[in-house]
Amino acid sequence: MSFPEYPDYKGSGVDWLDEIPEHWKVIAAKRGISVLTDFTANGSFASLAENVEYQSSGYARLIRMTDLRQNLETEGVWVDENAYRYLEKSSLTGGELLMASVGSVGLIYLMPEVDYPASLAPNMYLLKTNTSLLSKFFYWSLLSEGGQSQILQVATTTAQPKLNKDNVRSIVLALPTVQEQTKIVRFLDHETARIDALIVEQQGLIGLLKEKRQAAISHAVTNGLDTTVPMKDSGVEWVGEVPAHWNVGTLRWYATIQGGVAKGKDYEGRETVLMPYLRVANVQNGFVDLSEVKEISVLESEVERYSLRAGDVLMNEGGDNDKLGRGTVWQGQITPCLHQNHVFAIRPNNSLTAEWLATLTQSEQARFYFFLNSKQSTNLASISASNVMSLALPLPPVSEQQQILSYLDQHRAWHEQLVEVATSTVELLKERRSALISAAVTGKIDVRSWLPPASAPTQELEREAV
Template identity: 60%
Template sequence: MTFTTYPAYKDSGVEWLGKTPEHWKVVPAKRGISVLTDFTANGSFAALAENVEYQSSGYARLIRMTDLRQNLETDGIWIDESAYKYLEKSSLVGGELLMASVGSVGLIYLMPEVDYPASLAPNMYLLKTNSSLLSKFLYWSLLSEGGQSQIFQVATTTAQPKLNKDNVRSIVIALPEVQEQIQIARFLDHETARIDALIEEQQRLIELLKEKRQAVISHAVTKGLDPTVPMKDSGVEWLGEVPAHWIISQLKFNTTEMQTGPFGSQLHAEDYVDGGIPLINPAHMVDGRIIPDFQVSVDEETWSRLSRHALKAGEIIFARRGELGRCAVVSKDQEGWLCGTGSLKASLNSRLSSEYAYLLVTSKGVVSELSLESKGSTMENLNTETLGRVRLPLPPLSEQEAILEHVHEIAGQFAALMNEAEDGIKLITERRSALISAAVTGKIDVRGWQPPASSQAVEPAVAEAV
C-alpha cells in the first residue's frame, strides 16, 4: 500500500520530528491533557487489598502497573478483572488513557459512556484529554517511535526510568485538527488490526511447525525409520507397537547412577556466590539446553564439599519439580557444574545414547507415564525411583545413532521454516511501527483513506468523538 504526502510542510523546530504538515501544530502534551494520579486518600494499597470488607463491598477496582506492562508493539491493554482489588471509589471511562511511570501506555477498553469504579495504584497516571486532543490520537502518538523515544529521554533516571507528571506534560506531539485526528486514529485502528492479524497467522504457523516437528521426532524415536519392519506390541499403552527387534526397558536398567541434588542442611542460600561454579536447577533447563545463572553458584570450598553432585559430560539432568520431562544433556564445557537442589542427574550405560534418551524423556508419551508414576504426589516428589520406573523403547545403539541423524536433519528443516516465519514477524512488526510514526507525525496523508466496504461499521476512534 502506498500513501501520498501532504501538499505543504514546514519546519517543526524539533529535531527528531523534522518537517510537519503546514497546518499542524507542534505542542507539549500539557496543552491537551490533565494528568491525574491515584485516587486513594492515603495510598495504603496493600492493607486495603487484603481487607475482606473492602474486597466484598463493591468498592473500586485497583488498576496496577502490571496491567500496562504490555508489549509496546501491540495496541493497548484489556484490563483483567481478575487482577482487581476493591479500593476506594472513583471512576474510569472507556476510551480514557492510562500510563505507567515506566512509560507503558494503554487505553481503557470499556463500554463508552459507562463509568467503572476504579483506583490507580502508585506510579500510575490517568491522562484526561480536552476538546483539542483525541485520547486515541494521543495513544498512538505515545506509542510511536518519537513518543517512546521522548518518554525515555525525559524520564527520571533511577534504578529504572520513571516518569513524573511534569515529564508526561512535557512530551511533544504533532497536532492536527480534531477531525483529522479522528481520521488518523481510524486509519491506524484498521491498519494495525490488519497487520496484527498477519502477525497472528505467522505465530500460529510457528506453533503448528513446532507441533509437527515434535510429532515427526516422536514417531522416529518410538517407531523407527523403516516402515516395513515387523512390529510387536510393546505392552505400554501410550507406546503401542514398536519394531519387533527393539526392547522395552525401564530407565533404571540403563543407567549406572541416578542421584538427586543436595538438599536440607547440605546447601543454604548463604552458600551462594556471584560468578562461581553454577548450580543447575529446573529454571536453568531451557528447551533442552543448560543456561546457568552465575548468581546461583558456589565457591571452590563449597564445590569441594558437594563434589559428589558434580555433573559429567553425557549425563542427563532432570527437573524434580515443575514441568514433567524437563531435562538437558550435559555438554563437555558444563562438566563440573553442580546438580542443584531441584534436580537429579543420571549417568547412562552403553545401551542408551544420551541424546536419544533426551528425545524419549521429552516426548508426550514419557511425560504421560511420568505423570502416572507421580500420581498421588506432586512434581516436587519426583525422585530417582519414580524416574527409574519409566519404560522406554530401546533400539540397538547403531539404530539410535541413525535415528538421531535423521532427527537432526528434520529438526534443521523445521528450524529453517520457523526462522523464516520469525523473520516475517520482525519485518511486519517494523512496518507496523513505521506506519504509526508516519501517520501521527504527518509524513503520510491519510485524510482520503477509507476502510474497505466490509468494515464500514463505526470504529472506536469515531465512536469516542461522536
C-alpha cells in the same frame, strides 16, 4: 504499500520530530490533557474507608495494568460500594486512556467497555483530553517511537521507573486539526489491525510447527521409522505399541542417576573451593544455556561427587510444568562443572545413548509421564529421582537409535528453518507497525485521502514484510 507525503513542511523546532506539515502545530501535552491519578493514594482513601481491603469479588473493580494486558480476563481485585463512591472520581466505563505511572512506564491502554462499576487502580494515570485533542490520536502518539522515547527519558528511576504528572504533561506531540486527527486514527486503526492479524497468523504457524515437531519426535521414539515392521504391546499404557524387536524397560535398567549439590550448606571453619555449577535455568529443552553460570562453594572432597561428565543427560527435578523432566546432553563445555540438587545427572550405559534418552524426554509420552508422576503446587511441580528412574523406555538397538536420531536431526533443521522464517516475519511486521504509527502521527505520510479498501487482502502486506 507506500503513502504520499504532505506538499509543504516546516521545521518543528524539536530534533526528534524534524519537519512537520506546514499547517500542523507542536504542543506540550499539558495544553490538551488533564492527568488524573487513582484516589487510593496519599492515605486519603485509607482515612475515608478504614479497614477496606481489596477482594476477589465485590461491588466495583479496580482496573490494573495486569488486567488490561490480559483484556480484563483476570479475576481482578474489587472493593465494596462505600469505597467505590469515593473512587468515582476516577471511575472508568470504557474508552479512557490509561498509562502506567510506576514500573512498566510506557504501557498505554484504552479502557475496554465494561458493564460493571470500575475505577482506576494504584500506579496508573487516567488521561483526559480536551476538544482540541482526540483521545485516540493521543493514544497513537504515545505509542509512537517518539512518544515512547520521551516517556522513558522523562521517567525518574530509583528502585523502578516512575512518572509524575508533570512528566506526562511535558510530553511533546505534533498536532493536526481534529478532522485530520480523525482520519489518522481511522487509518491507524485499520492498518494496525491488518498487521496484527498477520502477526497472529504467523504466531499460529509457529505454534503449529512446534506441535508438528513434537509429534514427529513422539512417533519416532515409540514407533521407529519403518512402518512395515511387526508391532507389539509395550505393556505400558501411555507408551502403546512399539516395534516387536524393541526392548521396553525402566530407565534404572539402563542408567544411573547422580544427585547434585544443595545450596546453603554450612562450611564454617572448613576450607572450600569455588566451582561453577548448573541450575534449573541452565537446562533448557534440548540445549544448555550457559549465558549465566553461577558458582558455589563446596569442600574439595565433594567436587568429584557432584561433577558432571560429558555424555550425562541433564534433567530438571522441578520448576514450571514445561521445565519438569526436560532433558539435554551435557557435552562437557565447562570442566569441571557441578550441578544443583534440582538438576539430575543421568548416566546411560552402553545399550542406551544419551541422545536417545534426551530426545525421549521431549516426546508427548514422556511429558505425560512426568506430569502424571509429579507433585503439583501453585504454578510449580517436582518429580523425585525414583519416579524419574521408573520412566519406561522404548529401546531399539543402538544402531537404530542412531538412525532415528539422524532422521530427527534432519527434521529439526527443516523445522527450525521454517520457524526462523515465521519469527523473522513477525519481527518485520512489528517493525512496520511501529514505523507506520510514527509516520502517521508526525505527518511524515499524508493519509487525508486514504479510504479503507472494500476488502483488505493480507497477502500484499505479508509480501512487503518478507
